[in-house]
Amino acid sequence: MKLPYDYPVSFDLCVIGSGPAGIITALEYANLNPLKKVLLVEYGIGRQAENALDNSIQINNTVNHHPPFECTNKGLGGTSATWGGRCVMYDDIDFIDRPILNNGCTWDTxxxxxxxxxxxxxxxxxxxxxxxxxxxxISGLSKKPIAEGFKQGIVTDDKLERYSMPTRFGKRYEAAIKTQKNLTLLEGYEARDFSEPDEHGKITCLTIREVSTKRLIRLSAGAFVLAAGAQESTRILLRNSLIFKNSGTPPPALGKYYQGHLSGKIASVKFNGDPNKTNYSFERDTDGTYVRRRFQFSSDFLKENNLLNTAIWLDNPLYFDPIHRSGAMSFMYLAMITPVLGKKLAPPAIAHSITKGKINKVGAHLGNIVKGLPGSVLKPAVIFYKRYCTTRKLPGIFLFSPENIYALHFHAEQIPFEGNCMKLDKDGETLIIDYSLTDEDISSVIKLHDVLDKWLRDCDCGELKYWFNENELASAIKNMSKDGLHQSGTTRIADTPDRGVVDKNLKVWGTDNIYVCSSSVFPTSGQANPTFLLGTFAARLAQHLTLMLVNKNTCITEKSHQVAALTL
Structure with a gap:
């Protein structure tokens, strides 16, 4: 849509950013309030591999943080355009403050x-x-353990990750957005400057800039929702310090406590039981949804031992190392490093997790393929069909091990550390990201692998085989962990403005009508990727804004009745 350049252009709600959070908020609110006008503003048009916003981000640690264009997507649907579809729920431990978090858990159970x-x-x-x-x-799901002999206790195997189609929110909900009569989609515009708040903290206007022409348009809205992802939502708030005029200064936590996850592989597990009884891959729910198990650790154990929430799941060996001797894995590895084909098979960050950016021993991989024929080609062909040619796609590739040996992939919580932050450069535009791993982050990963090893041995279920010497583990984790995909912490929820940036209803402290709906409001990162939980917050925000509207109208009606009574 093209907006007229005459003023004012007015809406009841303006949502900035059309990723899953923005789309859910806008559609839910529009459906709940059919007489209210909603505007959904998106920076990108279509799929944009390179854009000015990403190019104006400076990453100070490229070892542990992906470049911006690998972390986010501009355009309708946002980062769901390259999302793997994994839906995981946070745990109760993530909402409990613990000493290891340094008073950084600012939400509650x-x-x-x-x-x-x-x-x-x-x-x-x-x-x-x-x-x-x-x-x-789930009544139709097998209750057998992840591997023969495993027992529940301080280590569990009953938590599930669920998978979407994967749902590309742009393609999936474009028609719904366009047919929703009270919802307007505006693509190719950047949110720039909010107007000065009144004495109650209410902001009435936002200036947006057309990306292609640089023309400015001034919009008015009853409420504004920043759903532009952690980087851009944080940058908009950092750039608009004027909105905090009534409180004197921006919240001290703004831009700070940036977190992601530590992720990688440092060990394999060798199970003792029947390989055919190991639950190494996906299961199907009764409705056909793919689900998968993972090792986790009980909340009581994590609290008592002051360790970070971590999930560990069964995985394939490193694809790039032909020592695995799997013809199918070698075939898929060579496909991933093929310049044109590889880009079509997976987005850059996921491709990097498989290939590690290495072109390694191609001859040995070809040898694996030849020795494994015809399975070297048939297995990838079946996987390719299930992953790319069905409606509900196979979420990933996990190959059976007749030796009952599987790599272990860890996905670990990160401590809210003030030094990990997003800040503006002197030009007031460039976003600088400082990001690193703390010794406590790394130490917790190692300790929990040891806990898993001991637990499996005590159950006579199996044991871990580390890939590195004990004195090499810390540096190995530090060098392999690379995030920036799961961004949280920089606009965190808290009960008071001295500890956080938004309140429990996601309203920015010091304002009356600006909200943030981004994983940046999560003060802890937990073991889960944040996408699904963010969706629940988006649905909750749409309902909250609706209730606020109802209460406001009720107050206006009551005041009108009081005035009428006084007049009579």
């Missing part, structure tokens, strides 16, 4: 309980089936 009621709405949008994330909740 009451909020966690409240958010549960919005999981069905999020699951509907993500198309990941019922929001059941435990094997016990």
């Amino acid at each position: 009451d909020l966690f309980k409240e958010i549960q009621s919005f999981t069905p709405i999020a699951a509907k949008y993500f198309e990941c089936g019922k929001p059941q994330f435990n094997t016990a909740a």
